[in-house]
Amino acid sequence: MITTHPFDDDKLREECGLFGIYGHPDAAAHTALGLHALQHRGQEAAGIVTTDGVHFHSHHSMGQVGDNFASEAVINRLRGRLAIGHVRYSTTGETILRNVQPLYADFEFGGFAIGHNGNLTNALTLRKELVAKGCLFQSTTDTEIINHLMAMAHGDVVDRLTEALHEVEGAYSLVGVARDKIIGVRDPLGVRPLVLGRLEGAHIVTSETCALDIIGAQFLREVEPGELVVLDAAGIHSFHPFPKMRQRFCIFELIYFARPDSIVEGTAVYQARKRIGAELARESHCPADVVVPVPDSGVPAAIGYAAEAKVPFELGIIRNHYVGRTFIEPTDHIRHLGVRLKHNANISSLKGKRVVMVDDSIVRGTTSKKIVEMVRRAGATEVHMRISSPPTTHSCFYGIDTPERQKLLAYQYDVAGMAKFIGVDSLAFVSIDGLYRAMGLPGRDPRAPRFCDACFTGDYPTPLTDSAEGGAPTQLSLLETA
Ligand code: SF4
Numbered sequence: 001m002i003t004t005h006p007f008d009d010d011k012l013r014e015e016c017g018l019f020g021i022y023g024h025p026d027a028a029a030h031t032a033l034g035l036h037a038l039q040h041r042g043q044e045a046a047g048i049v050t051t052d053g054v055h056f057h058s059h060h061s062m063g064q065v066g067d068n069f070a071s072e073a074v075i076n077r078l079r080g081r082l083a084i085g086h087v088r089y090s091t092t093g094e095t096i097l098r099n100v101q102p103l104y105a106d107f108e109f110g111g112f113a114i115g116h117n118g119n120l121t122n123a124l125t126l127r128k129e130l131v132a133k134g135c136l137f138q139s140t141t142d143t144e145i146i147n148h149l150m151a152m153a154h155g156d157v158v159d160r161l162t163e164a165l166h167e168v169e170g171a172y173s174l175v176g177v178a179r180d181k182i183i184g185v186r187d188p189l190g191v192r193p194l195v196l197g198r199l200e201g202a203h204i205v206t207s208e209t210c211a212l213d214i215i216g217a218q219f220l221r222e223v224e225p226g227e228l229v230v231l232d233a234a235g236i237h238s239f240h241p242f243p244k245m246r247q248r249f250c251i252f253e254l255i256y257f258a259r260p261d262s263i264v265e266g267t268a269v270y271q272a273r274k275r276i277g278a279e280l281a282r283e284s285h286c287p288a289d290v291v292v293p294v295p296d297s298g299v300p301a302a303i304g305y306a307a308e309a310k311v312p313f314e315l316g317i318i319r320n321h322y323v324g325r326t327f328i329e330p331t332d333h334i335r336h337l338g339v340r341l342k343h344n345a346n347i348s349s350l351k352g353k354r355v356v357m358v359d360d361s362i363v364r365g366t367t368s369k370k371i372v373e374m375v376r377r378a379g380a381t382e383v384h385m386r387i388s389s390p391p392t393t394h395s396c397f398y399g400i401d402t403p404e405r406q407k408l409l410a411y412q413y414d415v416a417g418m419a420k421f422i423g424v425d426s427l428a429f430v431s432i433d434g435l436y437r438a439m440g441l442p443g444r445d446p447r448a449p450r451f452c453d454a455c456f457t458g459d460y461p462t463p464l465t466d467s468a469e470g471g472a473p474t475q476l477s478l479l480e481t482a
Pocket of ligand 1: 191250251252253395396397398399400452453454455456
């Protein structure tokens with residue numbers, strides 16, 4: 001067996017999802033359910049750490065949540081009313097169990113486990129400094145740097161975590177568990193999401209609201225950029241220990257990463273995607289008979305596009321949801337079929353039609369090319385591709401798995417060249433201003449952009465101390481990101 005992504009190698013991937021709960025008798029079971037709802041944020045490994053106030057209990061495993069945390073034996077062993085959990089997708093190298101989070105460490109004040117969504121852009125520098133001071137690293141994740149910085153800091157767990165985070169650059173949303181509290185933190189730019197919820201007197205901190213929905217919890221509010229929240233016996237405590245900065249939430253969360261049924265940044269993700277589709281239609285519609293989404297991620301934008309363009313929406317491509325991410329090593333012939341294992345053309349809605357195909361992004365272009373071929377073979381007379389994001393011209397250094405910049409199709413070609421590569425009659429992307437308009441803003445203010453949009457603009461909101469702009473994040477050769 002191999003664990004790989006042979007049939008979906010053309011999507012950016014979110015790398016982590018977080019869940020933490022304070023004060024529930026079924027803390028572990030609720031955490032497992034929360035992680036299940038966040039499975040789209042990372043499918044390769046999952047972990048849960050709980051505490052009963054005296055001892056810590058943990059279970060980490062490779063694979064998906066449902067395969068590893070559904071058993072009563074596992075959940076019963078994870079005792080206690082406090083729990084945190086993490087799902088991850090690793091970016092480079094072998095995915096190994098010692099990198100699976102939450103990462104636990106013993107401190108003078110007691111045990112503490114931490115889970116991280118994001119990527120520290122000065123991780124390599126910090127790691128070298130820490131190793132020079134004698135720190136022994138157990139994992140190759142950038143997250144462990146926070147543990148070592150905490151060990152050298154002073155005060156209680158909150159003081160130490162705060163002191164450690166003053167050293168790091170980049171993007172992080174974190175959940176942590178100590179014996180008597182759950183901690184949630186969002187970096188000062190607020191690049192990755194983090195929300196608060198409540199269930200029967202228990203308090204929750206998690207990446208997306210869909211993880212609250214699955215356990216019937218109430219959404220309270222977002223953790224603010226730069227805010228540290230402590231959930232304990234007295235409720236929720238809020239701290240703002242970092243200098244205030246202009247928010248730069250990852251706009252790709254709204255385009256693709258977050259689940260469409262989530263609310264992030266005060267925005268219903270599904271509605272935002274429909275609005276982007278409508279903008280796209282206003283900017284670049286061409287005569288067509290049907291609007292067809294590339295499922296599943298292209299569906300909301302295609303609905304918005306079709307409504308705006310007044311062209312029938314059709315499911316012209318059907319996705320097989322039962323293609324696992326783990327697949328028996330195929331022969332070359334089977335591997336070549338790749339895209340057809342996941343997508344199939346629905347001839348009845350394509351034959352003889354001028355098709356507008358809507359997708360959320362083009363990364364390498366390999367999957368798009370195969371889907372276009374499939375749609376043409378099904379009898380489409382014209383294929384026009386419309387993309388609900390601007391061209392992805394730059395790599396992400398903030399926790400999204402992106403190929404080296406040189407491998408991005410939009411880095412290699414202009415739009416006409418990309419259209420030729422994927423074999424369409426026309427290709428258009430939503431403009432960066434159109435994207436901002438869909439978010440309710442007049443357009444992108446280049447002096448003060450509201451979002452991180454660096455993979456479209458190259459305008460990175462933090463220093464890239466250890467990352468090579470124009471290439472892959474250099475630390476990824478040594479470190480795995482969370
Ligand atoms: Fe999101 Fe792109 Fe910024 Fe990465 S570079 S955080 S994917 S907007």
